[in-house]
Amino acid sequence: MSTDNQNTKGNAAPEGQAYAEDVSEQRQIRREKLKALQEAGRNPFLQETWDVTAHSRDIKDNYVAMEDEEVSIAGRIMTKRVMGKASFFDIQDKQGRIQCYVKRDEIGTEEYKWFKTYDIGDIVGIRGIVFKTRTEEISVHVHELVLLTKSIQVLPDKWSGLKDPDLRYRERYVDLIMNEKVRDTFIKRAKIEHEIRRVLEEDYGFLEVTTPTLATIAGGGNARPFITHHNTLDIDMYLRIATELYLKRCIVGGLDRVYEMGKVFRNEGMDQRHNPEFTSMECYMAYGNLESVMDVVEQIVYKCQMAVNGTPIISYQGKEFDVTPPWNRLDMTDGVKQITGIDFHKIDSDEDARRAAIDYGMDPEAVKDWTRGKIIAEMFEDYCEDAPGLLDGRIPVFVTGHPVEVSPLAKRDPEDPRITRRFEVYINGWEVGNAFSELNDPIDQYERFAEQQRELDLGLDDEAHPMDRDFVNALEVGMPPTGGLGIGVDRLVMLLTDEPSIRDVILFPTMKPLTSE
Template sequence: MEEKKLAEQNHQPAEEKELTQQELSEQIRIRREKLAQLQAEGKDPFEITKCEVTHHSTEIKEHFEELEEKDVAIAGRLMSKRIMGKASFCNIQDRNGAIQSYVSRNDIGDEAYAAFKKFDIGDIISIKGFVFKTKTGEISVHAKEVVLLSKSLQVLPEKFHGLKDQELRYRQRYMDLIVNPEVRDTFIKRSQIITEIRKFLDSKGFLEVETPVLQTIPGGASARPFITHHNTLDIDMYCRIALELPLKRLIVGGFERVYEIGRVFRNEGISVRHNPEFTLMELYQAYTDYNGMMDITEEMFRTVAQNVLGTTTVHYGGYELDLGKPFARKTMVDAVKEFSGVDFDQVKDTEEAKKIADEHHVEYEERHVKGDILNLFFEEFVEKNLIQPTFIIDYPVEISPLTKRKPDKPEFTERFELFIVGREYGNAYSELNDPIDQRHRFEYQEYLREAGDDEANMIDEDFLTALEYGMPPTGGLGVGIDRFVMLLTESVSIRDVILFPTMKPIND
């Protein structure tokens, strides 16, 4: 009867209230006093270097039939406890979840039970005992030994109030992971997504490589870089803004299929979609073009979703998305015509494009030409309407400095971006392999830099030299891993899928 009564009480905790700062300070003081007392008694938990762990919570629950009445050793964080006389119930949280334990004075002894009663929520403990099921049907561990492994000197947020301060959650991710199991699940899923991307690309014969994070010339994207200084060489260096140019050098060197998953850094604003450092996957494949990249992108998104979620149906932003269906494909010109009514194929030149922009209240800069204005129309009228997976293809050459021109329409390039729910998830090209054309494109980018565009590309002479040795026709693809994880985990902000997002320091 006592065991059943305790079990019922363990699932009906008393109503809790948020602690005041004074109450928190008092609890922290008491915890430190408990630690000092343990140390004075020669029982310092921080002197323990290891403990035996034979099973985790999920394993015990999933394999109860074969583990019933068998001895196990578990360890984790004490998340709740109910003390009643000679016996107690507590819940232990490990990497997989939580499991209940029944702790009795008769089983572990008077001294150990008295010590257990003084444990605080948040302490890390180990329990050895046998697996059983309570009269209420909950799989539990009947303790034979309980050991304090680490003393928690801070107070966890109350169970019911939780850790709701969004900024504090990002700053103290360790606490967020402790008290919000769904956060832990998101990051487990993130790891699974990256693993499945690697499996997919490895199965296609791609070789994973690593390229420099510090570069003397930041290239491969239009972005403002972070600048640092190398003391020994006495030169400024840049944290990479993309993975592209080193990987294409490897294609020149004879690696026909390469990819890299790594951090890149862009000195830009912070928003629900942007973090100054983020994870990018780029791949390059010789002897294919942007059509081949569309095929591999579609297959990768579908395969990863199926393997991680068990379905190709994804819910995001209130929409049901079907990654199992063929992705739509539209040219940028057609998409702009569909949603704005302006047919840029009929626009003669930059002057006319600017006039039409004025009429449609689309803001532009003096340096912008027709291709730039087409892209501005796309951003203004089209992006928000692209809900189901859609490839937007054939971008203006002015905004695609590393992309091969379309042979039949040289003012456009063989480039696409993948959009889902109004957001860009991938960017790909038929890679420009003409060193003469590439030099001209770089020179135009240099002109833009001089005109005030500090996100324009710099001239990379070594990359031009590599192209002069000859690069085969090549398709390339970049996918923002963080946004992909957001999509598959229904996360609203990029900070929800980056363990330690960039935060402004708190002033002392």
């Protein structure tokens, strides 16, 4: 067993003064060990580097070729068993864990004495020979051992681990050390983001660009922004809620296929699928349309799933989804009819639409100023998005036919000008993507902005899109027919890594600060 005095209740300052004092005592012991090292001229914090030539999994996977070879490895001590003149300990590096074997007579009595004082969590550098123990465990026989960093904090013990969700998110650095699945999730996330870029750039010829995070207008979406103030200019500015309008300006300028993957910010609620700071990928392709963009999103999701899991079948929380293209399609108005029985295809006036909504049970006060299109969109959101079997089936669903009233940046459908050439893509009943055949008529765009601004000014919709005259000016210069797509990267990562909460796929999710008395 380890010689380290381990705490068995985790790493947080818990309820109960006795435990707080216990943690403090253990940390003090480690501080005293550090002081002894420093007084002996062995200050670990003066170490600058270590030449790493191999990692744990590489050694295990290539044991036949590496047996009896000298390797130089580094990592964190995770277990330690001192047995008189010899000891076994495990170190953890970026690939996993590997056992190490050290003998007093080989590294010297003085060095071995110091090694016995090392704690779980200390970071060491090791040079040694690859071998197998009598129990056939691939290990490293140590002939040089150097303490690179002294851990002052006490890690949770290996049995109870770090399980409290709030603590895991607050101390993600400890979570990553203690939980292999967490490390694997964020390694997969990196692969997913890499694959998104690869598909866009190599398969479709997109160019990655960077657009402003701070803007004077919170445009490109319908959401509450975070507001800040620029002191020099003495103006309020907004953290971006979307990258759309700047990317479309790039299309106007002749960069025919552009994308950006980065943070956007929305001052809204927090739950299992929402964090105020999240990652979005938006791409725009000149001379593309809704069908072009459907192909792009299908390929992104399919190839990301294959890259990280090796199968087109997503297994998520006990359910399975086949993302092999092509995917299903559903008209929004048809979806409302399927769930509520109301056929808005046969209802033309706003008044009749309001009456049908009220008869179904919607609040008369809420719908009194709504148009037919607004009612369809609200009924779909309220009654259809969570309806079993509609959007959460085995095959992803493209929902089309969004009303103009809720799609201020999408091109009208030439066969029915009340709706737009827009889709939202659903997997597991979640919206993971939103796309348009982009509106490029500057007069129509101005009129839609004006109507949204009116709703904003009258307090009818505090998430309505504000007027953006410079964007209208860009459209007047001329934007070619364009297909655009936005994907919520965090939700996609949740699905592909089987994680139940968005906080499980964001390294450092937004948390309410702890208050101290």
